[in-house]
Amino acid sequence: MMNYLGAGAIALILIAGLVMSSKANATETLAYVVQSTEDDIELRLYAPYIVAEVDVEAQNEREASSRGFRKLADYIFGGNVPREKIAMTAPVMAQEVKTSEKGQKIAMTAPVTAMEKQAGLFTVQFTMPSKWTMETLPVPKDDSVRLRQVAEHYKLAQTFRGEASLEDVQTGKTRLISFATQKEYEIDGTAIWAGYSSPAVPRPFRKWEIMLPVSLVKP
DSSP: OHHHHHHHHHHHHHHHHHHHHHHHHTSEEOOEEEEEEETTEEEEEEOOEEEEEEEEEOSSHHHHHHHHHHHHHHHHTTOEESOOOOOOSOHHHHTTSOOOSSSOOOOOEEOEEEEEEETTEEEEEEEOOTTOOTTTSOEESSTTOEEEEEOSEEEEEEEEESOOOHHHHHHHHHHHHHHHHHHTOEEOSOOEEEEOSOTTSOGGGOEEEEEEEEESSOO
């Protein structure tokens, strides 16, 4: 009986993972073109996009993402001006949010990124849906939330599945820095942790990445 129950539980986890993955695919993500791939490291060219970002103090990227996302979530789920509703661009994700009657609700996109600014201080970013511009985006009510236009740029990226342990994150950052040095790319910033999956996604199916901003001009 225990074997049957175990098999059934595994099957349910697999089905849940597939369902959550299909929902995640419906979420708008950042547009980029893969320039080259070596082993499992991609060199990507990202199109311009807009982020809402906030600075937080934390021990690591995961803690920063948790703290920063609370303020960013308040902004996209209604903590903004003007007071009007707009259509969601990711309907599956809209099912998981609480609509504010006063604020303007903005569609969720992936990834949420945590970029280290200095020891103990991180910048957490949430990318805005592509339909918005700096002129049309609602104004944050929280002064600590900033809107910023990001220009076209290159990033090295490595994709992972499963739980993002601190050791795995550090190993990923070290590998990208080593790869960039080997290729003689100029490193344009600190490494970024990017999470794509909601907490509802079973851990084995969660997607996350380590990114590193680079320039192809040799230093």
